[in-house]
Amino acid sequence: MEVLEPKYLFNEFAFEHLSNLRTAKKWIKKLRENIYNSCFSEFELENSLVELFGQEGFKTLKKRVTEAGLIAYYRSQKDYPVPKILLTDDAPQYDNITEEHQLCWVHEARHYKKLKPKTAVMRKVHEDFMEVLGILQRDESI
Incomplete structure (x- = not known):
């Protein structure tokens, strides 16, 4: 080459x-x-x-x-x-x-990882979303 x-x-x-x-x-x-x-x-x-x-x-x-x-x-x-x-x-x-x-989705996900939802509903939404991205396991805490 x-x-x-x-x-x-x-x-x-x-x-x-x-x-x-x-x-x-x-x-x-x-x-x-x-x-x-x-x-x-x-x-x-x-x-x-x-x-x-x-x-x-x-x-x-x-x-x-x-x-x-x-x-x-x-x-x-x-x-x-x-x-x-x-x-x-x-x-x-x-x-x-x-x-x-x-942008690579893995790099995009870094921004979502930093979020700290205040309410139980939003923590659940965040957890589900992070699971879809493959960032969080179901048993991990946020």
């Missing part, structure tokens, strides 16, 4: 992704001025980011820029099909990889 070198594309999609991750406008502006409509190899991107932000520091920003470029390239390439739906937990780095992002 051929291992492909990662590529990083900085098109409009990449900048929308950076904006969705709440990247500061001043950094988005600086990036737009320097790398908009560019496609880089991993080595080229690392060098560009060092030129823009220095060798040390800005680790989170560099990670977000790298991620945005990688996702933009992945979604634009034609060699491998991009699935329509990605099923994951709700971590923001999975947003925008595919057209639709759905």
